[in-house]
Amino acid sequence: MNAPALLGVRHHGPGSARAVRAALERLRPRAVLVEGPPEADKIVHCAADEGMRPPVALLAHAADDPGRAAFWPFAAFSPEWTAIRWALAHDAEVRFIDLPAAHTLAAPGTAGRDGPDGAAGPPADPLAMLAGAAGHDDPERWWEDAVEHRGAGRPGDGGPGDDPLGPFRAVAEAMAALRSLPEGEPPGGEAPGDGGPPNPRDDAVREAHMRLRLREALKEFGEEVAVVCGAWHVPALAVRRPVAADRRTLKGLPKVRTEISWVPWTHRRLARSSGYGAGITSPGWYAHLFAAPDHPVERWMTTVARLLREEGRPVSSAHVIESVRLAETLAALRGRPLPGLTETTDAVRAVLCDGSDVPLDLVRDRLVIGDDLGEVPDTAPATPLQRDLTRLQRALRLKPEAGPREKELDLRKDTDTERSRLLHRLRLLDVDWGTPLASRARLGTFREAWRLSWQPELAVRLAEAGVWGTTVEAAATARAEAAAREADTLAGLTTLAERCLLAALPAALPVVLDALADRAALDTDVGHLAEALPALVRSVRYGDVRRTDTEALDDVAAGLADRIFVGLPAACAGLDRDAARGMRGHVDAVHRAVALLERPGVGDRWTAVLTVLAEREHLPGEVRGRAARLLLDEGALTADRAARLLGRALSPAVAPADAAAWIEGFTGGTEPGGGLLLLHDERLFGLIDAWLTGVPADAFTDVLPLLRRTFSDYAPALRRALGERVRNGPATGPARGTTAPAWDPERAAAVLPTMRLLLGLDDEECGMRLPPGAQHPPGAREMAEAGASARPASTGGGTR
Template sequence: MLLGVRHHGPGSARAVRAALEAAAPRVVLIEGPPEADALVPLAADKDMRPPVALLAHVTDEPGHSAFWPLAEFSPEWVAIQWALEHGVTARFIDLPAAHTLARGTEETDPGPGEDPGPAGDPGGAGRPDAAAVRIDPLAVLAETAGHDDPERWWEDVVEHRAGAARDPFAPFAVLEEAMGSLREAYGVGGHDRDLVREAYMRLQIRAAQREFGDDVAVVCGAWHVPALRRRATVGADRALLKGLPRAKVQLTWVPWTHRRLSRVSGYGAGVDSPGWYGHLFSAPDRPVERWMTKVARLLRDEDRGVSSAHVIEAVRLAGTLAAMRGRPLPGLGETTDAVRAVMCEGSDVPLELVHDRLVVGEVLGEVPESAPAVPLQRDLAQSQRRLRLKPEALEREIELDLRKETDAARSTLLHRLRLLGIAWGEPAASRGSTGTFRETWRLRWEPELSVRVAEAGVWGTTVLAAATAKAESDAVGAPALAEVTALAERCLLAGLPDALPVVMRVLADRAALDADVGHLAQALPALVRSLRYGDVRGTDTRALAGVAAGLAERVFVGLPPACAALDGDAAEEMRGHVDAVHGAVGLLGEATVGDAGSGGVRGRWHSVLGVLAVRDTVPGVVRGRAVRLLLDEGELAQEEAARLMGLVLSPGTEPADAAAWIEGFVGGGSGGGMLLVHDERLLALVDAWLTGVPAEAFTDVLPLLRRTFSAYETGVRRTLGELVRRGPAPRTHAEVTGSGSGMPGFAPDLDTGRADAVLPLLSLLLGLGDPAGTEDDPGGGTGAAAGTDTRNDLARVAP
């Protein structure tokens, strides 16, 4: 008895159960790797909850793996459950995973997550691509018949109209006939490996028939049924299997998710709506009414007003749409249209939530502890239970207070896993306190992480041992100094005291040999940040202090020469290095470099900034940044900063260099906008310089200035615009002849002269004509009156 199915199809699953109940076979053969036969009894464990997957990986190369996912609505899972419930033998009969993984991927079906692509039309109009037919033949048949949902097509055309209630085998006979026609037209669809797989399956069927007689049921993809029905000699089948490569593999059950079922898997076809299919399979009756109730509950939980009347109207609309479209029952398309129109008021925004939470779903399966697992996986599972960090498919955010023992242990575990390449958690920006004692993580468990755990098992049998070995190996093989310092920081975060000495030794060696100031500047911040974690985490960071101080001294000595003769891109990069070193120096605190009279790290750094601020060979963006940092640190008086800006913005300086200086001084998200708002002398200097830039140089400096000022917040830009609109206040005789402090600021009222200067250009842009009038236009005004009239016109025209 051959039962051809669509993998992950609820209609196929119900039909398989009905056929097995009617036939009562003595053995059930299922498409899947035969090495998993010993794992079949685990499917009856009370702690086993689909979706799950069979994971096969090469023993010596865990990253080389394959999955066979199963959901509660998968026909294969239903067949396994029926066999276990009735005490019937269940076996897998597909090509062994030992051969599949040994052959590599060049001739295999698309693996998990790989997209086979849409059906093409290489054979003529309306002719689907052969590969698409092979990947999901039922979907091609449904599309040919004008249906967008293969499962709904199966129910409408096969189950509802083939007398399935009277003859449970009728749907499979109809489907076999359709598959036979497709196989005649497309052969194997370009997948020659199918011939080998089908030869192995035929051999396994013969073996089962010799053992159990004719009471054999085979559950496999519908595509294979015609080939399994075809009579072939044993010798021919064995010839196809001769010489196949073989690898040593291990198999186990791993949790899976509905979201991953929507991707192409080891069974070929993925499904776009696993949550919807699960509902169809589990709903005992009135599936549309129950579905609309689920949708209403979800939307109510999101504070949307959905009443019982909405549910009733949505059910009626879905039924009406099904009748208009000639379908026996509403499908996903009809229910979605009804939900959009009635419950979402035509909006696709809440509909996306319904699709994500219900149509696809975030269900994560579970496997029992007795399932085979690598030692690292067992240690991780114990840590998860001890720390109450349950893996979940739905992304969630957690806040950790490192002053608490449990939260600190959670943080350590997550950092160790990240170091091992197991990205269960990702650090996120905290919305509350920004202290170093608090961390925010986003957690989401993906099925692929089971493979990452298996891969990481080569480093050790526990998370701590594996992370330590991995860190030591990464330190030795790191190509850049900055990567070693980042690794030192990660070792502290992950609590790896045994790995830290190795990392520090490599760090000291690399720092001594690296003469590139840029590399040293990149390495210093991560190293200095690591010093902060000794307080909260209780980690001994004394070994880092000496290396950090020596690294900082090398940066101080080499930075001024390294800033000479740089082009624009190199100057921007160096400005970033200066900012990074400045932040690192602030964290270093009072650690002393050199002799006691040198002022410590801060004093040495301020001296370096003073050199950068006045050296002509240093690019303007770096000089401006140095002045700004000294001003913020209180090491430079505001009058001196204004004097330096005045020198840079003098007519003797190239406009491009002056614009770069301004970018360094008030650009880069450094709060320069607020500085200009509160210090009108500096704004007046910038304003006076900008109005005096020659026309031929203005187009060159404009992009840099736009980049500088566009980074300011809207309110800051508005305030600066109001100040500039008023213009500088007239200077008194005392301010001109005395030793005042420079530009006095901006006037309280609008400078009409400055405003009139832009009127001709605005009038031209808005099509208002010449604002000053001409001799041929006696009605045109001149002077202030004309300017006033034009300003009034602009006020009426401008938005």
């Protein structure tokens, strides 16, 4: 076999990339062979497109199972990427010579892998062995000194008088020595035995295919061939081995039909901390070394200073100068050719961060690793679903970014409404580009908050979703319809209906509602019905913000509420403690849902159900106490009647556990805010205080344990606050038989002018007129005019 130029490299090494570029400039080969899947030969030309911006990756997936996929990432500083770009710029043939993805993906356990070298490397770490032979205990530091710092005008950078092939000959010799060791793999590997089919992950199998592809190129292009591959494989490619032996090695490999494309990648996914087997510790630092070979330390410190200034830290030019001097001094003391990442990090910590690791962690995250996201041009092959998503991203000005960022959407604006629909549709397809955030106090029903972060794995999810349709809307519709047919719980169907409304999928909604109606008709478990109602009511109440028709959903919600009202009292009987707590949660959920359900008579029927729950003796204490509390809050239960229920539930004849359960349900128990309501609600505090002070002395010792059990769940600070209030004297609220403060219409009317101006209503629309002599409060008109100027013409239904 002829002797081609074998350029052994370290994947994602800027020093290797510069050396490869210098060697190719000297050799000027007619063909460049690169380690990678041969299926990519037909799309490698996309790398020359001006719109292709690394980091990017080749994504190969099984045509019938898109979840079985593998990535081959490339950064701007990857030697393979440098070789590809050089070959395309000089009209040289580019071919990939690694084992085809059709075989790689057929092996079990390949879903989501990062290429062959990302999962199965050499038997031992060659860098660690070489570093140890050179007397270094840190392989990364040794490699940085020996290879990555070659440049910046120093010998070995490929300039005049340097031999660009010298480093590759040295690396090949070192790898051959390592592979000849007893614990290493012999050069060329051994053919698989006869005990079963060959494993596509084995280096011997991959290298056999590389040799076959190399022979083909040598026959076609003669000796003008250069091979860029991992340094570990160089000795195996240089060895002479019969063609028949290599073909025997590859015989019987499993195979699947595959598809391949280019997808954006991120620096963070190139990091070893992400789990990428061929990753590096500092992709951002390596990208800097590759892009700034001259004065890399000065440029790096300037970049760090800029970041810290943006974060509000006082960093001056003097700090930058001093940090550069310190890094260079540390490198000299440690005998290094240039300051490496260790020296620059120590200098940044000492000078720019004042010795603190808190801002240093920010530098490591943002710069040493980084969130750079690559771009793939439109000329690259993509699935129809991917093209439709790209079109929507551009039309809606919603650019993918690797780093997480929060974005608020105003659903009264058409563009934000379409953005929300797109994100909800993608979530239906399990493409979680955006994650909804909990609404904050200043957000109304017409606002949404999202956390957006585009990760490379979403490309695989998008490929999987391609089986549902060629557009995002069509695919989400088909996926929702399938989910409706597969749903086995009523709550799952109501959640799906809500998601269909959020995603504006009118074609899928009838299918979901039919399945929902069938399931509701067959489901007799009141707990299941109670779980399902809140999502339905939210959809009915707030669906008009998105201008969607919710009439059919309103009918289903009303029917569900009626069934809950009929069956709830019976469903609460005979429950143990855990089941009673769960049912108390259902009662709360239904109560909130009924408050939003705009149907005549629904509220009155629910009040009647709560009255039954509060007064029926043999129901669990948690449910009875909670029902009494809800009635009291709604004004359907007088303070006197509440006091009688309290006294009856906590009488000495009642078992302490049942009494504790009632008081827990009444006060809110372990629920967030339950104790705070007791502290700040005069009526609640007064009722319990009046009952407690009225307990006879001989019964007090029996009551005390249940009180301690009930209040022990409160936080210590809350218990202290309750104790302080008790120590300050008896409750003065209305719970001791007094009535609530009288309604003062004049004080209430004082608020109306400001509300009228803020809402843009006249006196008739507001339903009340100003009392004689009432005037607008100072500044009310200015506030209202400012609010009116900022208010859109149509507020939708979200202002209710």
